[in-house]
Amino acid sequence: MLGSLSLLWLVAMTTSLVSKAQILTPQDYEEEDDEAVTTPSLAVPCDYDRCRHLQVSCKELQKVGPVACMCPGLSREDQQPDPPRLGEVQMVAEEGCAVVHWCAPFSPVNHYWLLFWESNGAPQRSGPLNATVRRAELKGLKSGGIYILCVVAANDAGESRVPEAGVEGPENWAGSSFGPCRKLIMPPRPVTLVHAAVGVGTALALLSCAALVWHFCLRERWGCPRRQGTAQASEAL
Structure with missing residues (x-):
């Protein structure tokens, strides 16, 4: 009689513990592993170009971005800047x-x-x-x-x-x-070159005209040798 009661009590306690226990599936184990292992986000260089016109400072870019980016190393603020x-x-x-x-x-x-x-x-x-x-x-x-x-x-x-x-x-x-x-x-201006070319062309034209005028004035003053020879030949005839 006592043995039967002990057996029934043991079966009841076992059933109660099994009903209260949480059954873990393989998916539950995977979710726990994902929560335990966290991959740190890698910092990327900031979109900063020191030769770009109207470039915002790198510190300002760090404040705007959703993720903190990396800036190039700078000298200390209490030192005079390096030459650009x-x-x-x-x-x-x-x-x-x-x-x-x-x-x-x-x-x-x-x-x-x-x-x-x-x-x-x-x-x-x-x-x-x-x-x-x-x-x-x-x-x-x-x-x-x-x-x-x-x-x-x-x-x-x-x-x-x-x-x-x-x-x-x-x-x-x-x-x-x-x-x-x-x-x-500084190269010379194109207008200056045009003016110089026009000036040189005008000077050459004036020089040519002066040479022609001088030549004809000499012919009129001293006479033409061919005309004198022709005149002498006609007088001899």
Whole structure:
């Protein structure tokens, strides 16, 4: 009797535990594994081009994007910026100007300006240009003039270095493709060439007319040898 009651109690307890237990399927195991393993998102470089005109700073791009991107390394803000790299310079002879392109240095920059001077002339400085600017127009250049052009970057710590004419002459700047300075030779304007051609043609025409007039005046003054010989022959007959 006691053995039967013990057996019934054991069967009841086993049934209760089985009903309360949670059956895990293979799909449940896969979901648990997915939750446990998290793949970290890889940071990508920011869409920043230091030679692009009106380029927003890389710090601003990091704030706008949904995922934090990586910026190129820059020097410290308490150090003067490195020199920019002067790029393509387009000479517009018809308007007497030059369109200057440059690339930003790997340094914090607050603003830029252009420094230029004619050979043996005093340096001239343009107005400040925004830190996003990478292209500017330089006006008032003389036809056939020779200029030295430099791009200067500035921040709170100071200005970027510009080569001195006494140490590094313009002949070195003209061959440098990565420096901040370059020698420019403004070509003559097409209108000036046309005027010169017209002037030379007019001078040649006047010279030819003067030569013809001088020749005929001499013939009228001294007479023509053929006419004198013909006149003498007719008198002899």
